[in-house]
Amino acid sequence: MALKSAALLLLALVAFVYAEAFTSQALDCCLSTSSKMIPARTVKSYVKQTVNGGCQIPAIQFITKKNKKLCAPVPEDYNWAARLMDLLDRKQQRK
Template sequence: MMLLRVTALVLLACGLWDCATASAGSEGAVDCCLATSSARIPPRLVKSYKVQTAGEGCRVDATLFITKRNKKLCAPPADKTKWVQHVIKKLNRKSAAGCRRGKNQKPRGKNCGNSRH
């Protein structure tokens, strides 16, 4: 009788572990900024950005800057901070310039034709 209880308990634990890992794997881990820093980031160090909103599985609104060395830096939302707006404008201008094409030329930028970063 004791062996049956232990076996049932082990099977239940394995089943719960399998369900927990399967649900985490199917959803994928959400990479979120947990806090933001007001330290200014020089635009020349940044290659792209993403806007994080609290409604998309993250707890705080933030602007995620990705540096040329692939570091992720969390800044306040652009609507609350002028320097963040400035960096985003520079990135958008640089991206648009890379997408301009003349006759018989292909777009040069990676995100040409994409509205989101």
């Protein structure tokens, strides 16, 4: 009887872990942005964050060379963000 209980408990645990792994995908969203200009020398890439993608605000996530995420406003609001994205795109094309 104890073996059946242990097997059921193990099965329930496996089912729970499996369900969590495939149904709860944590989003890494910017909750706010900073208008402070980010130096190009510190950034290696960027990711566009959209409301349609599950985040609350549109933003640009600039990833630094130390793998930190800096949240900037969308380029329509700040020209420096658009210029930095263009620079990173050109660097990527040269690779």
